[in-house]
Amino acid sequence: MAAIQTTGLTKRFGDVVAVRDLNLQVNEGEVFGFLGPNGCGKSTTINMLMDYIRPTDGTATVLGYDAQNETQAIHERIGILPDATDLYGRLSGRKHIQFAIDSKGTNEDADEILERVGLSADDASRSAGGYSKGMRQRLVLGMALVGDPDLLILDEPSSGLDPHGVREMRQIIQREADRGTAVFFSSHILSQVEAVCDRVAIMNKGQLVTVDTIDGLRDAVGTGATMVLTVDTVPNVELTSVEGVSDMSIDGNEIHVTYSDASSKAKVINAVEQAGATVADIRTKESSLEDLFEAYTTGSQGQRIESEAQA
Numbered sequence: 001m002a003a004i005q006t007t008g009l010t011k012r013f014g015d016v017v018a019v020r021d022l023n024l025q026v027n028e029g030e031v032f033g034f035l036g037p038n039g040c041g042k043s044t045t046i047n048m049l050m051d052y053i054r055p056t057d058g059t060a061t062v063l064g065y066d067a068q069n070e071t072q073a074i075h076e077r078i079g080i081l082p083d084a085t086d087l088y089g090r091l092s093g094r095k096h097i098q099f100a101i102d103s104k105g106t107n108e109d110a111d112e113i114l115e116r117v118g119l120s121a122d123d124a125s126r127s128a129g130g131y132s133k134g135m136r137q138r139l140v141l142g143m144a145l146v147g148d149p150d151l152l153i154l155d156e157p158s159s160g161l162d163p164h165g166v167r168e169m170r171q172i173i174q175r176e177a178d179r180g181t182a183v184f185f186s187s188h189i190l191s192q193v194e195a196v197c198d199r200v201a202i203m204n205k206g207q208l209v210t211v212d213t214i215d216g217l218r219d220a221v222g223t224g225a226t227m228v229l230t231v232d233t234v235p236n237v238e239l240t241s242v243e244g245v246s247d248m249s250i251d252g253n254e255i256h257v258t259y260s261d262a263s264s265k266a267k268v269i270n271a272v273e274q275a276g277a278t279v280a281d282i283r284t285k286e287s288s289l290e291d292l293f294e295a296y297t298t299g300s301q302g303q304r305i306e307s308e309a310q311a
Protein backbone atom coordinates (compact mmCIF):
# COMPACT_ATOMS: atom_id res chain seq x y z
CA MET A 1 0.00 0.00 0.00
CA ALA A 2 1.24 3.47 -0.88
CA ALA A 3 1.52 6.11 1.83
CA ILE A 4 0.33 8.68 -0.72
CA GLN A 5 -0.99 8.11 -4.23
CA THR A 6 -2.36 10.83 -6.48
CA THR A 7 -3.86 10.29 -9.91
CA GLY A 8 -4.40 13.22 -12.25
CA LEU A 9 -4.73 15.48 -9.22
CA THR A 10 -5.52 19.01 -10.38
CA LYS A 11 -6.52 22.24 -8.64
CA ARG A 12 -7.53 25.42 -10.40
CA PHE A 13 -8.16 28.73 -8.68
CA GLY A 14 -9.93 30.68 -11.41
CA ASP A 15 -7.38 31.03 -14.20
CA VAL A 16 -4.49 29.81 -12.01
CA VAL A 17 -3.68 26.10 -12.28
CA ALA A 18 -2.05 25.59 -8.87
CA VAL A 19 -1.57 21.81 -9.43
CA ARG A 20 -1.85 20.19 -12.83
CA ASP A 21 -2.39 16.48 -13.46
CA LEU A 22 -0.21 15.30 -10.58
CA ASN A 23 0.60 11.57 -10.53
CA LEU A 24 2.68 10.77 -7.50
CA GLN A 25 3.37 7.72 -5.36
CA VAL A 26 5.04 7.84 -1.96
CA ASN A 27 5.80 4.39 -0.58
CA GLU A 28 5.23 3.17 2.94
CA GLY A 29 8.15 3.98 5.24
CA GLU A 30 9.76 6.21 2.64
CA VAL A 31 11.18 9.68 3.31
CA PHE A 32 10.00 11.65 0.31
CA GLY A 33 11.06 15.19 -0.53
CA PHE A 34 8.50 17.40 -2.21
CA LEU A 35 10.51 20.21 -3.69
CA GLY A 36 9.89 23.31 -5.66
CA PRO A 37 10.08 27.09 -5.57
CA ASN A 38 7.46 29.25 -3.85
CA GLY A 39 4.10 29.09 -5.56
CA CYS A 40 4.75 25.80 -7.39
CA GLY A 41 1.77 24.06 -5.75
CA LYS A 42 3.23 22.25 -2.74
CA SER A 43 0.81 23.59 -0.12
CA THR A 44 -2.14 23.18 -2.47
CA THR A 45 -1.21 19.51 -2.92
CA ILE A 46 -0.95 18.97 0.85
CA ASN A 47 -4.26 20.79 1.36
CA MET A 48 -5.92 18.38 -1.07
CA LEU A 49 -4.37 15.35 0.67
CA MET A 50 -5.78 16.66 3.96
CA ASP A 51 -9.15 17.56 2.36
CA TYR A 52 -8.76 21.19 3.42
CA ILE A 53 -9.56 22.01 -0.20
CA ARG A 54 -11.22 19.91 -2.90
CA PRO A 55 -9.46 19.05 -6.17
CA THR A 56 -10.87 20.31 -9.45
CA ASP A 57 -10.00 16.94 -10.95
CA GLY A 58 -8.28 13.67 -10.12
CA THR A 59 -8.07 11.56 -6.97
CA ALA A 60 -5.76 11.01 -4.02
CA THR A 61 -5.35 8.31 -1.40
CA VAL A 62 -3.43 8.61 1.86
CA LEU A 63 -2.44 5.35 3.61
CA GLY A 64 -4.95 3.63 1.30
CA TYR A 65 -7.87 5.89 2.29
CA ASP A 66 -9.64 8.17 -0.14
CA ALA A 67 -8.58 11.74 0.62
CA GLN A 68 -12.04 13.15 -0.02
CA ASN A 69 -14.30 10.45 1.42
CA GLU A 70 -12.30 8.90 4.26
CA THR A 71 -10.81 12.05 5.72
CA GLN A 72 -11.25 11.12 9.36
CA ALA A 73 -9.43 7.80 9.01
CA ILE A 74 -6.56 9.71 7.39
CA HIS A 75 -6.41 12.40 10.05
CA GLU A 76 -6.29 9.71 12.77
CA ARG A 77 -3.28 7.97 11.22
CA ILE A 78 -1.11 10.83 10.06
CA GLY A 79 0.88 13.53 11.80
CA ILE A 80 0.90 16.96 10.25
CA LEU A 81 3.17 19.74 11.39
CA PRO A 82 1.06 22.53 12.84
CA ASP A 83 2.15 26.10 12.19
CA ALA A 84 4.66 27.07 14.89
CA THR A 85 2.87 30.41 15.22
CA ASP A 86 -0.25 28.57 16.45
CA LEU A 87 1.32 27.73 19.83
CA TYR A 88 -0.22 29.09 23.02
CA GLY A 89 2.36 31.41 24.54
CA ARG A 90 1.30 30.79 28.14
CA LEU A 91 1.11 26.99 27.97
CA SER A 92 4.21 24.93 28.69
CA GLY A 93 5.71 22.65 26.07
CA ARG A 94 4.60 19.60 28.06
CA LYS A 95 0.99 20.89 28.20
CA HIS A 96 1.01 21.31 24.41
CA ILE A 97 2.05 17.69 23.95
CA GLN A 98 -0.47 16.55 26.57
CA PHE A 99 -3.18 18.53 24.79
CA ALA A 100 -2.32 16.75 21.51
CA ILE A 101 -2.36 13.36 23.36
CA ASP A 102 -5.79 14.11 24.87
CA SER A 103 -7.16 15.33 21.53
CA LYS A 104 -6.02 12.14 19.79
CA GLY A 105 -7.24 10.01 22.72
CA THR A 106 -3.98 8.07 23.08
CA ASN A 107 -2.27 7.27 26.38
CA GLU A 108 1.28 8.15 25.36
CA ASP A 109 3.86 9.59 27.70
CA ALA A 110 4.37 13.31 26.95
CA ASP A 111 7.93 13.19 28.33
CA GLU A 112 8.93 10.37 26.02
CA ILE A 113 7.77 12.39 23.00
CA LEU A 114 9.49 15.53 24.30
CA GLU A 115 12.70 13.54 24.61
CA ARG A 116 12.37 12.26 21.03
CA VAL A 117 12.30 15.83 19.73
CA GLY A 118 15.12 16.93 22.00
CA LEU A 119 13.23 19.12 24.49
CA SER A 120 14.57 18.66 28.01
CA ALA A 121 12.32 18.35 31.10
CA ASP A 122 13.31 21.91 32.06
CA ASP A 123 12.42 23.29 28.62
CA ALA A 124 9.17 21.33 28.66
CA SER A 125 8.08 23.02 31.89
CA ARG A 126 8.60 26.52 30.49
CA SER A 127 5.94 28.51 28.62
CA ALA A 128 6.17 28.09 24.87
CA GLY A 129 5.97 31.89 24.53
CA GLY A 130 9.63 32.09 25.56
CA TYR A 131 10.84 29.37 23.16
CA SER A 132 13.34 30.03 20.40
CA LYS A 133 12.30 29.30 16.79
CA GLY A 134 14.14 25.97 16.89
CA MET A 135 12.44 24.94 20.14
CA ARG A 136 9.01 25.93 18.79
CA GLN A 137 9.69 23.86 15.68
CA ARG A 138 10.70 20.86 17.82
CA LEU A 139 7.56 21.25 19.90
CA VAL A 140 5.22 21.29 16.89
CA LEU A 141 7.05 18.29 15.51
CA GLY A 142 6.46 16.54 18.85
CA MET A 143 2.75 17.37 18.56
CA ALA A 144 2.73 15.86 15.05
CA LEU A 145 4.31 12.67 16.43
CA VAL A 146 1.49 12.06 18.91
CA GLY A 147 -0.48 8.92 18.00
CA ASP A 148 2.58 7.27 16.42
CA PRO A 149 1.53 8.24 12.86
CA ASP A 150 2.33 6.02 9.86
CA LEU A 151 2.89 9.15 7.79
CA LEU A 152 4.28 12.54 8.76
CA ILE A 153 3.46 15.47 6.51
CA LEU A 154 5.92 18.30 7.03
CA ASP A 155 5.34 21.53 5.15
CA GLU A 156 8.54 23.61 5.21
CA PRO A 157 9.64 22.22 8.62
CA SER A 158 12.93 24.09 8.50
CA SER A 159 11.58 27.53 7.64
CA GLY A 160 13.22 30.23 9.72
CA LEU A 161 15.76 27.88 11.32
CA ASP A 162 19.47 28.54 11.36
CA PRO A 163 21.82 25.84 9.96
CA HIS A 164 22.16 24.24 13.41
CA GLY A 165 18.35 24.09 13.79
CA VAL A 166 18.01 22.64 10.28
CA ARG A 167 20.53 19.91 11.13
CA GLU A 168 18.71 19.07 14.36
CA MET A 169 15.37 18.89 12.58
CA ARG A 170 16.92 16.59 9.98
CA GLN A 171 18.26 14.26 12.69
CA ILE A 172 14.87 14.05 14.39
CA ILE A 173 13.14 13.31 11.08
CA GLN A 174 15.75 10.65 10.30
CA ARG A 175 15.15 8.96 13.66
CA GLU A 176 11.38 8.91 13.07
CA ALA A 177 11.95 7.46 9.60
CA ASP A 178 14.12 4.76 11.15
CA ARG A 179 11.11 3.82 13.30
CA GLY A 180 9.25 3.08 10.06
CA THR A 181 7.27 6.31 9.64
CA ALA A 182 6.84 7.56 6.07
CA VAL A 183 7.71 11.24 5.77
CA PHE A 184 6.43 13.65 3.13
CA PHE A 185 8.81 16.58 3.45
CA SER A 186 7.89 19.70 1.52
CA SER A 187 10.53 22.37 1.02
CA HIS A 188 11.83 24.89 -1.47
CA ILE A 189 15.45 24.21 -0.47
CA LEU A 190 17.11 21.15 -1.94
CA SER A 191 19.92 20.95 0.62
CA GLN A 192 17.36 20.58 3.43
CA VAL A 193 15.85 17.42 1.97
CA GLU A 194 18.98 16.02 0.34
CA ALA A 195 20.41 14.41 3.46
CA VAL A 196 17.25 12.63 4.62
CA CYS A 197 15.11 11.84 1.59
CA ASP A 198 15.07 8.49 -0.20
CA ARG A 199 13.44 10.10 -3.22
CA VAL A 200 12.48 13.60 -4.25
CA ALA A 201 9.83 15.02 -6.54
CA ILE A 202 10.55 18.38 -8.11
CA MET A 203 7.54 20.57 -8.86
CA ASN A 204 7.54 23.64 -11.05
CA LYS A 205 4.56 25.84 -11.86
CA GLY A 206 2.07 23.25 -10.65
CA GLN A 207 3.63 20.40 -12.58
CA LEU A 208 5.79 17.48 -11.59
CA VAL A 209 9.06 17.79 -13.49
CA THR A 210 10.96 14.80 -12.09
CA VAL A 211 10.88 12.11 -9.41
CA ASP A 212 14.13 10.41 -8.59
CA THR A 213 16.41 9.19 -5.83
CA ILE A 214 19.11 11.60 -4.72
CA ASP A 215 21.60 9.20 -6.33
CA GLY A 216 19.56 9.24 -9.53
CA LEU A 217 19.65 13.03 -9.53
CA ARG A 218 23.40 12.86 -8.94
CA ASP A 219 23.74 10.55 -11.92
CA ALA A 220 21.71 13.01 -13.98
CA VAL A 221 24.19 15.71 -12.99
CA GLY A 222 26.97 13.19 -13.55
CA THR A 223 30.35 13.79 -12.09
CA GLY A 224 30.10 16.34 -14.86
CA ALA A 225 31.86 19.62 -14.81
CA THR A 226 32.08 22.44 -17.29
CA MET A 227 35.24 24.06 -18.58
CA VAL A 228 35.15 27.37 -20.42
CA LEU A 229 38.14 28.19 -22.62
CA THR A 230 38.56 31.75 -23.85
CA VAL A 231 40.46 31.66 -27.15
CA ASP A 232 41.79 34.24 -29.61
CA THR A 233 40.06 32.52 -32.52
CA VAL A 234 37.65 29.59 -32.32
CA PRO A 235 39.29 26.64 -34.09
CA ASN A 236 37.42 24.12 -36.19
CA VAL A 237 37.79 21.16 -33.85
CA GLU A 238 35.27 18.57 -32.62
CA LEU A 239 36.04 18.24 -28.91
CA THR A 240 33.37 15.61 -28.20
CA SER A 241 35.78 13.10 -29.78
CA VAL A 242 38.13 13.69 -26.81
CA GLU A 243 37.74 10.91 -24.26
CA GLY A 244 35.46 11.89 -21.35
CA VAL A 245 33.93 14.93 -23.11
CA SER A 246 30.17 14.74 -23.48
CA ASP A 247 29.27 18.11 -24.92
CA MET A 248 30.70 21.29 -26.41
CA SER A 249 29.29 24.61 -27.49
CA ILE A 250 30.66 27.92 -28.73
CA ASP A 251 29.70 31.31 -27.34
CA GLY A 252 31.62 34.14 -29.03
CA ASN A 253 35.26 33.61 -28.14
CA GLU A 254 34.43 30.99 -25.55
CA ILE A 255 34.37 27.22 -25.93
CA HIS A 256 32.18 25.50 -23.32
CA VAL A 257 33.06 21.87 -22.73
CA THR A 258 31.24 19.40 -20.46
CA TYR A 259 33.40 16.53 -19.28
CA SER A 260 33.07 13.68 -16.82
CA ASP A 261 36.71 12.83 -16.35
CA ALA A 262 39.21 15.31 -14.90
CA SER A 263 41.95 13.92 -17.16
CA SER A 264 39.99 15.24 -20.16
CA LYS A 265 40.91 18.82 -19.26
CA ALA A 266 44.51 18.66 -20.46
CA LYS A 267 43.49 16.73 -23.59
CA VAL A 268 40.93 19.40 -24.48
CA ILE A 269 43.47 22.20 -24.07
CA ASN A 270 45.97 20.27 -26.23
CA ALA A 271 43.38 19.64 -28.92
CA VAL A 272 42.39 23.32 -29.02
CA GLU A 273 46.02 24.50 -29.21
CA GLN A 274 46.94 21.92 -31.82
CA ALA A 275 44.08 23.23 -33.91
CA GLY A 276 45.86 26.62 -33.94
CA ALA A 277 44.11 28.60 -31.18
CA THR A 278 45.74 30.36 -28.25
CA VAL A 279 44.00 29.78 -24.93
CA ALA A 280 43.84 33.07 -22.99
CA ASP A 281 41.78 31.90 -20.01
CA ILE A 282 40.37 28.70 -18.51
CA ARG A 283 37.47 28.50 -16.05
CA THR A 284 36.01 25.32 -14.61
CA LYS A 285 32.79 24.75 -12.71
CA GLU A 286 31.68 21.57 -10.95
CA SER A 287 27.98 20.92 -11.36
CA SER A 288 25.96 20.30 -8.23
CA LEU A 289 22.53 18.99 -7.31
CA GLU A 290 21.60 22.59 -6.64
CA ASP A 291 22.42 23.41 -10.28
CA LEU A 292 20.17 20.56 -11.38
CA PHE A 293 17.35 21.84 -9.18
CA GLU A 294 17.86 25.29 -10.69
CA ALA A 295 17.81 23.83 -14.18
CA TYR A 296 14.54 22.00 -13.49
CA THR A 297 12.82 24.97 -11.90
CA THR A 298 14.15 27.97 -13.79
CA GLY A 299 16.34 26.82 -16.63
CA SER A 300 16.08 25.09 -19.94
CA GLN A 301 15.46 21.62 -18.52
CA GLY A 302 12.32 22.79 -16.70
CA GLN A 303 11.02 24.35 -19.87
CA ARG A 304 11.83 21.26 -21.89
CA ILE A 305 9.96 18.99 -19.50
CA GLU A 306 7.03 21.40 -19.38
CA SER A 307 6.73 21.34 -23.14
CA GLU A 308 7.04 17.54 -23.14
CA ALA A 309 4.24 17.37 -20.58
CA GLN A 310 2.07 19.61 -22.74
CA ALA A 311 2.79 17.62 -25.93
Ligand SMILES: Nc1ncnc2c1ncn2[C@@H]1O[C@H](COP(=O)(O)OP(=O)(O)OP(=O)(O)O)[C@@H](O)[C@H]1O
Nearest residue numbers: 013016017018037038039040041042043044045188
Ligand atom coordinates in the same frame (compact mmCIF):
# COMPACT_ATOMS: atom_id res chain seq x y z
N1 LIG B 1 -6.85 30.09 -2.29
C1 LIG B 1 -6.20 30.45 -3.38
N2 LIG B 1 -6.77 31.29 -4.27
C2 LIG B 1 -6.14 31.64 -5.42
N3 LIG B 1 -4.91 31.21 -5.77
C3 LIG B 1 -4.29 30.39 -4.92
C4 LIG B 1 -4.88 29.95 -3.69
N4 LIG B 1 -4.02 29.12 -3.06
C5 LIG B 1 -2.94 29.03 -3.85
N5 LIG B 1 -3.10 29.79 -4.97
C6 LIG B 1 -2.12 29.90 -6.08
O1 LIG B 1 -1.76 28.61 -6.47
C7 LIG B 1 -0.36 28.56 -6.78
C8 LIG B 1 0.31 27.49 -5.92
O2 LIG B 1 0.33 27.94 -4.55
P1 LIG B 1 0.87 27.04 -3.34
O3 LIG B 1 0.61 27.83 -2.09
O4 LIG B 1 0.30 25.70 -3.42
O5 LIG B 1 2.41 26.99 -3.64
P2 LIG B 1 3.60 26.50 -2.71
O6 LIG B 1 4.49 25.71 -3.58
O7 LIG B 1 3.09 25.87 -1.48
O8 LIG B 1 4.31 27.86 -2.37
P3 LIG B 1 4.84 28.42 -0.97
O9 LIG B 1 6.09 27.67 -0.70
O10 LIG B 1 5.05 29.86 -1.27
O11 LIG B 1 3.73 28.19 0.03
C9 LIG B 1 0.17 29.96 -6.58
O12 LIG B 1 0.17 30.60 -7.83
C10 LIG B 1 -0.83 30.58 -5.64
O13 LIG B 1 -0.89 31.98 -5.82
